[in-house]
Amino acid sequence: MRWIWIRHGETEENREGRYLGHTDVPLNDAGVEQAALLARQLGHERPAHFFTSDLLRCVQTADRLAAVWGMSPIRVPELRELSFGEWERLTYEELMVRESVRASRWYDDPFGIAPPGGETLTQLGERVNRWLSGMWKEMRDACGSTEPDHTVALVTHGGVIRWFQAAWLHGDPGLYWHMKGLGHGQAMIVEHVTGTWKPASHAIDIREESEA
Numbered sequence: 001m002r003w004i005w006i007r008h009g010e011t012e013e014n015r016e017g018r019y020l021g022h023t024d025v026p027l028n029d030a031g032v033e034q035a036a037l038l039a040r041q042l043g044h045e046r047p048a049h050f051f052t053s054d055l056l057r058c059v060q061t062a063d064r065l066a067a068v069w070g071m072s073p074i075r076v077p078e079l080r081e082l083s084f085g086e087w088e089r090l091t092y093e094e095l096m097v098r099e100s101v102r103a104s105r106w107y108d109d110p111f112g113i114a115p116p117g118g119e120t121l122t123q124l125g126e127r128v129n130r131w132l133s134g135m136w137k138e139m140r141d142a143c144g145s146t147e148p149d150h151t152v153a154l155v156t157h158g159g160v161i162r163w164f165q166a167a168w169l170h171g172d173p174g175l176y177w178h179m180k181g182l183g184h185g186q187a188m189i190v191e192h193v194t195g196t197w198k199p200a201s202h203a204i205d206i207r208e209e210s211e212a
Helices: 029-041 056-069 092-108 121-143 158-169 173-178 206-211
Strands: 002-007 049-053 074-076 151-156 187-193 196-199
Touching (some): 002 056, 029 056, 056 151
Parallel strands (some): 002 151
16 A cells, blocks of 8 residues: 655745644645645556545645546545644744743643643544544455555645654654654655555655755
């Protein structure tokens, strides 16, 4: 099985360095261009299954891919970014002025402490793991194979992708902040072979191509 992980294009909040979790905002002009470029780069990678976070910035990114692939994505709330609760749309500087003590505690232990009204990284991981495991099991059961020959495309957010990299590729969620992650409008392709997830050796690394 091959999974194409895709990060949505840029929004104005991203450009301004604001915490953007469940707040639903559109792509900015740069994000639209990133999504269009990515769709051209991935045009030959038409998946058997296509999923996207249900937030607008991911849906708009997925729409560009849908036009090239000739298929519509399934919207999945579980693929949403970490919720920052009351701290949504604040910059780091604004947050430290308003709530430096609580924010510092969160920075020190994001796995155990959540922003007010938001999620911990552990909670993010639990919902992502639950959905990914269920999706994978459903596909294995449907095709009667432990290694179904399917390509799955997932349009989602930076935090979700970092979680997959740390917990699934490296087997250690604690490595979350050590992952390079993906830039806006970038993608990576991974494959599951003999029980292990790893980067697809034969695939174009869209991160490198986009940064060239």
